[in-house]
Amino acid sequence: MFQVQRSAPIADVVVIGSGAGGGTVTKVLTDLGIHVTLLEAGPMLHPETDFKEHKWPYDYPHRGAGEGGASYFGHGRDFGWFSAHAGGWQLEGEPYTVAEGSKFQWFRSRIVGGRTNHYGRISLRYADYDLKPYSRDGIGTDWPISYDEIAPYYDKAETFIGVTGSKEGIRSAPDGMFQTCPPPRVHEVLIKKASDKLGIPCIPNRLAVITRPTNGRPACHYCGQCGRGCISASNYSSSQVQVFPAMKTGRVTLITNAMARELITDSDGKVSAVSYVDKATRTEKQIKCRTVVLAASCCESTRLLLNSKGPGHTNGLANSSGVVGHYLTDNTGFGLGASIPALRGMPRYNSDGMGGAHLYMPWWLWDKKTEFPRGYHIEIGGGYGMPGIGSFAGLAVREEGYGDSLKKKIYEDYGSHVSFAGRGEMIPNEDTYCEIDNDVVDRWGIPVLKFHFKWTDAELKQVAHMEETFTAIIEAMGGEVRPNARPVEQKISTGGEIIHEVGAVRMGDDPKSSALNKYCQAHDVKNLFVADAAPFVSNPDKNPTLTICALAWRTAEYIAEEMRKGNV
């Protein structure tokens, strides 16, 4: 026997990133018989050992405060010890920079499944008018697709991943293919009653959680711990719901710890190979490919394009329009909570339910005149969450004291709090974008992103309205809101904080003002597609993941068809 030295094989499709977009593309393409080479910058996910679902605080000597009580000094694990993310606001050796005068924070998860392992799983369709903002009020830019074009893919995505909800017929919150949402908890019943009084719709929540067995996944067991990762895969994560099943088809080559560096182009201007850093050996490798799909997350995909420079594209690949990095947005965010006297010291019950609220409030003033152009939806919180580090930190500071009286106050306070969080649309603006910071490279030598971010009056007024609304709901429930005289600029979330970054590689019909066509295919590079939130033209008042899945599904079907025709 002797070894034949073969030239490197050419991959059919290389997908970069295994989150919502990459997972969906991988699932759809492999179902259609196409082989996918999937690159993930982090390691493999092992749910059984990685997820802290069902653990108690006392299963750890530090109870969740982290080694040495890290959380007491402000450097505990982001989102707490138990969260299933494998990343954070800062990653060792992988910096990003923020321009002077801007504030921005960027959450990254380096692991198979990316941020879908821990995300909030709120799954809201964009409304018909969300996709045509310019036509509606002359602000922003229309998407090159309509609701009718994306609706069949919302249907497919919801049916496959499983989403709870109810048919409501509200234009700002289109109905979908829903599984039954569990009943509202006690505090949620009160919130709904208060909302009813104020004329705010409060409807069953739309969460990517299955309440009946679906595609071999058992129904939710209502432990309320979705954010820790679900060992029974009863919620959506691209890792467990798409990537692992796709791997069983034998049509996936998963390469973990592979940090994409650059897309290499041939003389025709098409992508011929993906260059990546193998983190384990810190060596550079290349995979030749017929087609490449970027799904590394809005900002990582942007970074990869901007770092892929060559003859004829000196300002980055797929960027003859110059728009790559621009039109970046996050959702607005504002939160308010209070203890409700009626809930203090109530009889206990198991309020865990799904890992998230069982009700939510869609935007209700979409056909009314407001002082700000775009709306928001309201997410709610409350109930008897698992006690742990910090559960009563605020109370201890407020109430002070000690002894039996302190214990009594804690007993009565527990479970009495409700909270409201607004998530609203941000309109793209000229001062918000990302670019390559030529002064800084990460530990792999790859130039990093520099962020510029600015809220405008449209977002600030919207957040002021959130505060008024939440105060009114809390007061209707009999609660008291502590006065907060800080200016609204200090109350609105920091850019990036809501982790709904979208739009930096936007789609459009005109190659002069957009990077991608209506199938998320680069105008300049026919075998280059983007399947995360980067193609989004606007950032409506709905969490982006469901739309990432729907759009990626549509893009994947288009890729398969174009491959069949021999076009890519």
Added chain:
Amino acid sequence: MSERIERRTVLAQIAAAALTGPLGIAQAQHVHQETAAAKNNGVYQPKALTRHEYSTLHGLCEMIVPGASKGGATEFIDLLSSQNPQMLAIYSGGLAWLDDYARSQYGANFSALSAQDSTAILDKIAYKKNETPEVAAGIRFFAWVRRMTVDAYYSSAVGIRELGFMGNKFVKEFAVPQDTVELAVKRSAL
């Protein structure tokens, strides 16, 4: 057959259930019982604090949250102090301040004071409104001990049970007790 079902085994059953049907709730509960079965053989030996500091802290924690020792509060603080010099400095410094103050006021270390005298000290340092240059450091220290004692107790099995937390279970169908809903609605006047 062993009665002890390993968490690993149950997880494998969960994976199997994904293919064959819903998981038996009794089986599933073993995950919790297994993870909950924190064993506590032997007496804790302080890792960072001196014997004197440790016993002073023990008494202080018990005054802040009666039953705190059952929740492992002193061990929790000592353990974290053993891993973090910044934490140790807060506690060794704070406990030294407490003894110093106790001696200046009552002529004995804090742990040797009568219940009446130690209570008098706590009534002073447990409230920000009592802040004077003389006790400012004590008030800051007390806020640390209170915060961490509360955390330790209410993250322990005994504290979680006392709060009445009923979750972290496998539930086949999520239901909310109707009488509790009605009571809340009645109390809220909504």
